[in-house]
Amino acid sequence: MMAAMAARDAELDLLGIGNAIVDVLSRADEASLAGWGLEKGTMTLIDAGQAEVLYAATGPGVEVSGGSCANTIAGAASLGARVGYIGKVRDDELGRTFAHDLRAAGVSFRTPAASDGPGTARCLIVVTPDAQRTMGTYLGASAELGPDDVDEALVASAAITYLEGYLWDPPAAKEAFRKAVEIARGAGRRVALTLSDPFCVERHRDEFSELIADGVDVLFANEAELVSLVQAASFDEAVAAVRGRCEVVAVTRSELGSVVITADDVQAVPAAAVEHLIDTTGAGDLYAAGFLHGLTAGRPLPECAWLGAVAAAEVISHFGARPQVSLAELAAAAPRP
């Protein structure tokens, strides 16, 4: 069934639509998080003023282009996929940085930058000593993404259109999201979605459920997001509840690896070895990159999950959520499962 996704006639393997964000990473201990109004391991939306206050409070930073979906797309490019991205930056320094990094990674990115309004989005990411990341996101210009930015021909040309749940937060972006799903389905293409964050699922549970039932072929989630989506009492219960709701559901479980759920089967795939865990930012994003690249290349599902694990292992062994080496070379050299 999944082999159909190889879609050799598509011009793009993968088109991502997401919030275009530059990350500012710094380190802090857990005690600081609560004082800053952040809940460990989650993403909190903040406004421009809160972003200033939080930035002033955090330590020296490292700036790296981010955005969940953009990280996935950059990762898929590094694996050799033909990829494009739709997202909104402002025509400021951070926006130029974001566009440079995406294009330099081999991603087609043509969404026009906003020439007025709020600045390019930034995500203040605090990495605690256990390598977990906690995020405060100022959406800025990324929230200006709207249906007009969704190019019909581009969406129709991609074997899979991949959307992040975070897009459901800004109202215009939600419309863009819906338009993209409609176009992709109309063109006989596939739609993939990541649930993004447990709080994001709480905010939009019913709409996400509806969307998944209607138009999502491939769903990504971590344990907390899946459990929240189906309001289950346990992970096993959640797996049973989601089974068959879309063609494939891939659930990441940190060091426990991932679980690939189809109507017929539930397969567990181990995580790839990580010598030095530095920063978990982007782990889920890069898992999706490997998995989706595998799908569009027509690989069997356990191999898709293995590619996801290899890509995730690279990104959590350094600061920042974009790959720092060629994932294609890394995957070629990695021991098969």
Added chain:
Amino acid sequence: MMAAMAARDAELDLLGIGNAIVDVLSRADEASLAGWGLEKGTMTLIDAGQAEVLYAATGPGVEVSGGSCANTIAGAASLGARVGYIGKVRDDELGRTFAHDLRAAGVSFRTPAASDGPGTARCLIVVTPDAQRTMGTYLGASAELGPDDVDEALVASAAITYLEGYLWDPPAAKEAFRKAVEIARGAGRRVALTLSDPFCVERHRDEFSELIADGVDVLFANEAELVSLVQAASFDEAVAAVRGRCEVVAVTRSELGSVVITADDVQAVPAAAVEHLIDTTGAGDLYAAGFLHGLTAGRPLPECAWLGAVAAAEVISHFGARPQVSLAELAAAAPRP
């Protein structure tokens, strides 16, 4: 002799004056360097147009505050020193990032940002697979630093004023440099200098020699810079030639460690172990941080060199030239030589 530098009456242990720069790090193979007009392992000055072209040619980047002297000052702060910095940024996004990162590291930084003229300086750093860094620097606003930015009371309050040789490139900064040396000497304080880069030494050899003879107490160099300064045929010859020219000369030799040269003695101190060499950017800067912190804390010279080695080992085990952990904690836990 060196114990005099502990200078308990000083308000600051260390004041740095340097080019205020934000680094943009990316990876590339060696073949690319020549095509971009860069010589491996060195720093090339580029103008705004060349910076645009080079940025467009390089891969996805990571932005980290840099500037040789500022890296040293941030490192010394991380070791627990009381430190200040003088350098010029523009009032733009990169300038705000630079100031944030320095202040967040515990550095007193009050030089007013320029409100017009060129943007904040950036250094495009290309890291080759052997972890060596090669740099193209657009000086931008940092070249606007001038004598008026050198606060007499501040310089007089610091036990050591530390200057980077790179300051000799922009004319106004050179005047600022000279003014700082004069104030420090007049106040009975010490002056430290790093030679920065072999090309920088070639550009300014005679003036550097004069300055060292007249007013430098502590000199930092790597092998190539030292050999170029004294135009020696070998490293041993260079060591003999520089001996006694200032109170102490500390020469870094990468994995061979460092050599500490005084009028009476030449002592070799091994490098600290590095598990994973990722990016040598900032190795010399952080060596100077450890060494200078040791000096102002009244430690014996071999211990100063060991502190330098520990600080350098941290910074070369990740991307970027600023420490990512507390160097004070790292040094406390590190095995003594």
